[in-house]
Amino acid sequence: MAARHWLRSVLLLLMAMVVGACAKRGHGRAHERPLSSAALAVPTQQEFAPVPLGDAARGRELVERFECNRCHEGTGFASAPLSKNCFACHEQIIDGKFPVSAAALARFRPHVVSAREAPSLIALGARLEERWVVEYLLAPRDLRPRLTPTMPRLSLDRSQATDIAAYLTAGSPTPRALAGATGNPRRGRELMERKGCAACHSFSGVPQFITSEVPSESAMARAAALAPDLRFTRDRFGTDRLLAFLSNPRAIKADTRMPNFDLTDGEVADIAAYIRDTPLSIEPDAPFVRLPVLSRRVSFEEVNRRVFSRTCHHCHTDAQSAGGDGGPGNTGGFGFGPRGISFSSHASILAGYVDEQGERRSLFELLPDGTPRLVAALFARHDETRMAAQNAVRGMPLALPPLPAEEIQLVESWVAQGKPL
Amino acid sequence: MTISKRGIQMVAVSMSVVSLLTAASSLACGGDWYPEVQIDPRIRGVAEAEKALAKGNSVAAAGSVVRMIPQIERLRPKTDPLLIRAERVLAVAIARESGRLALEQEVPADVLGHWLGKTKLDQDKNLAWSVDALRRELAAKKDDPGLMTELGEALSKLDGGQDEARTILESLAARDLIGSAQGYKALAELRLQKGDDAGQKLAMKRCESMASTSKVCASSAPRAS
Numbered sequence: 007m008a009a010r011h012w013l014r015s016v017l018l019l020l021m022a023m024v025v026g027a028c029a030k031r032g033h034g035r036a037h038e039r040p041l042s043s044a045a046l047a048v049p050t051q052q053e054f055a056p057v058p059l060g061d062a063a064r065g066r067e068l069v070e071r072f073e074c075n076r077c078h079e080g081t082g083f084a085s086a087p088l089s090k091n092c093f094a095c096h097e098q099i100i101d102g103k104f105p106v107s108a109a110a111l112a113r114f115r116p117h118v119v120s121a122r123e124a125p126s127l128i129a130l131g132a133r134l135e136e137r138w139v140v141e142y143l144l145a146p147r148d149l150r151p152r153l154t155p156t157m158p159r160l161s162l163d164r165s166q167a168t169d170i171a172a173y174l175t176a177g178s179p180t181p182r183a184l185a186g187a188t189g190n191p192r193r194g195r196e197l198m199e200r201k202g203c204a205a206c207h208s209f210s211g212v213p214q215f216i217t218s219e220v221p222s223e224s225a226m227a228r229a230a231a232l233a234p235d236l237r238f239t240r241d242r243f244g245t246d247r248l249l250a251f252l253s254n255p256r257a258i259k260a261d262t263r264m265p266n267f268d269l270t271d272g273e274v275a276d277i278a279a280y281i282r283d284t285p286l287s288i289e290p291d292a293p294f295v296r297l298p299v300l301s302r303r304v305s306f307e308e309v310n311r312r313v314f315s316r317t318c319h320h321c322h323t324d325a326q327s328a329g330g331d332g333g334p335g336n337t338g339g340f341g342f343g344p345r346g347i348s349f350s351s352h353a354s355i356l357a358g359y360v361d362e363q364g365e366r367r368s369l370f371e372l373l374p375d376g377t378p379r380l381v382a383a384l385f386a387r388h389d390e391t392r393m394a395a396q397n398a399v400r401g402m403p404l405a406l407p408p409l410p411a412e413e414i415q416l417v418e419s420w421v422a423q424g425k426p427l
Numbered sequence: 428m429t430i431s432k433r434g435i436q437m438v439a440v441s442m443s444v445v446s447l448l449t450a451a452s453s454l455a456c457g458g459d460w461y462p463e464v465q466i467d468p469r470i471r472g473v474a475e476a477e478k479a480l481a482k483g484n485s486v487a488a489a490g491s492v493v494r495m496i497p498q499i500e501r502l503r504p505k506t507d508p509l510l511i512r513a514e515r516v517l518a519v520a521i522a523r524e525s526g527r528l529a530l531e532q533e534v535p536a537d538v539l540g541h542w543l544g545k546t547k548l549d550q551d552k553n554l555a556w557s558v559d560a561l562r563r564e565l566a567a568k569k570d571d572p573g574l575m576t577e578l579g580e581a582l583s584k585l586d587g588g589q590d591e592a593r594t595i596l597e598s599l600a601a602r603d604l605i606g607s608a609q610g611y612k613a614l615a616e617l618r619l620q621k622g623d624d625a626g627q628k629l630a631m632k633r634c635e636s637m638a639s640t641s642k643v644c645a646s647s648a649p650r651a652s
Contacts, residue, residue, distance in 0.1 A: 353607060356572065356607070357572040357604065368604055424637050425637055427607075
């Protein structure tokens with residue numbers, strides 16, 4: 007009896023070792039293989055479904071909580087209603103269909119023309135490395151130089167980011183790569199110039215492409231807006247996904263604006279080799295220079311006209327006077343709680359914000375380094391876009407380019423002067 | 428000669444048809460037809476009153492509200508945002524004018540009534556109404572530092588209201604949440620009443636740096652005795 011138990015245990019142990027070894031091989035192979043022209047098959051029966059890093063079911067709950075559907079299609083949830091749908095709202099304004107007066111439309115339109123859409127999340131797992139998605143969620147960067155908004159820095163911890171990545175990348179297996187010919191980066195670059203890739207894509211860190219003009223035709227311009235900087239592709243896609251995507255983009259992501267160039271397997275391998283292996287020469291961003299406080303008087307009218315009403319008011323407003331729900335920066339949204347911040351008037355700005363404990367606090371309270379909180383948030387946005395250390399204060403404006411130094415100087419001067427009316 | 432009923436009907440129908448056909452080309456009135464849109468003038472009026480108040484023109488702001496909505500004292504609005512805003516303007520204006528609205532030249536006497544605040548009794552009545560209105564608004568909009576500042580201002584003018592006013596305004600000042608220069612001015616006066624000269628100077632300095640004009644931080648109008 008004891009011998010039979012012992013034999014069963016040994017067999018189970020052997021089976022576990024075999025399974026473990028197979029799983030390890032599957033995980034480790036992605037970055038160790040030369041670029042292969044035979045790796046181009048779109049997902050078929052030869053698929054590789056990696057074990058997700060996080061809990062996809064929890065990730066789904068978080069995607070709902072963080073309201074990813076306010077900006078993105080392909081979240082697994084219906085698009086947000088118009089009042090909360092950033093890009094559907096912008097689209098309607100640009101197309102003249104938004105239900106407001108013609109005068110209001112004319113006033114809104116110039117502000118949203120460069121913020122028309124966000125990339126869809128359809129088939130994310132067939133395109134992006136799950137690990138990369140986790141890091142991107144934690145520290146979003148400007149992937150699309152021709153698109154004004156960026157992914158907002160949400161209030162996420164690593165565990166939550168991992169679960170969201172697991173959910174978003176689930177169900178889209180990576181095409182299996184097979185051994186074959188290695189691509190030629192030099193030929194890849196020549197091909198990219200010939201095909202006009204730079205008409206839509208930036209590729210920072212490599213010598214400039216000849217075809218680098220943004221197309222004027224509107225459909226192409228919209229495609230260009232969503233086209234990522236190829237500098238990040240080596241980390242985002244990994245080799246297998248890149249080969250498959252280049253071979254037939256729409257077979258991977260049905261709604262992509264990337265055209266199918268009918269490349270041969272060899273051409274795909276060459277382009278992928280250039281994108282993946284070309285050494286990058288990235289110039290470090292110039293450090294942000296904080297300008298001194300102005301000695302001249304800065305009125306509320308000036309700082310409101312140039313900064314608050316133009317930039318802050320859109321997400322931090324007073325529902326009673328402006329309609330709508332007051333924006334995510336007032337009544338909450340994107341996973342943020344209701345902060346009660348309103349940039350509707352001088353008095354409402356002085357009324358501060360509601361902290362985690364539900365207490366009202368000033369937007370101008372001094373942080374340990376003596377910087378008022380509001381000003382620190384404006385500086386922090388510069389840190390975020392330069393991928394400097396993540397600041398404890400969330401950068402503002404959320405998901406938009408940082409304010410120029412002159413505008414921050416204006417805000418800082420107004421605060422230093424006692425926030426005059 | 429008799430005209431048959433049928434004949435009258437025919438003539439009436441014909442005239443209607445002719446008038447309809449000719450109307451299509453009748454452009455003598457400018458050609459196009461415009462709907463007559465009724466816009467409540469009080470929307471703009473209240474917004475202007477708010478601006479006047481913010482600029483320190485309390486009497487003008489109050490006059491505008493009383494002229495537009497003479498019955499405002501009795502309304503006690505709960506849901507209409509326009510009336511709530513108008514009531515707030517009037518309440519704050521009364522507090523800033525210490526209960527006396529010098530509107531004799533602008534508003535008919537029968538409309539003005541006790542708003543004029545010629546006697547101490549009327550001034551007290553006006554200030555009590557102001558405090559009551561601001562308390563009601565604050566009950567509906569809890570934890571609004573702007574409204575709390577204004578309630579502190581109004582209480583600081585009301586007999587027996589100073590202690591509560593001091594508690595409210597000191598609490599806001601400690602958190603840098605006083606919502607107006609006038610709030611700092613009221614705090615400065617309250618501190619002076621307690622003999623806190625240094626505190627008075629600090630509050631007055633904040634008033635002066637925040638105010639759009641120097642008259643905002645000048646001494647309050649004396650009350651009738």
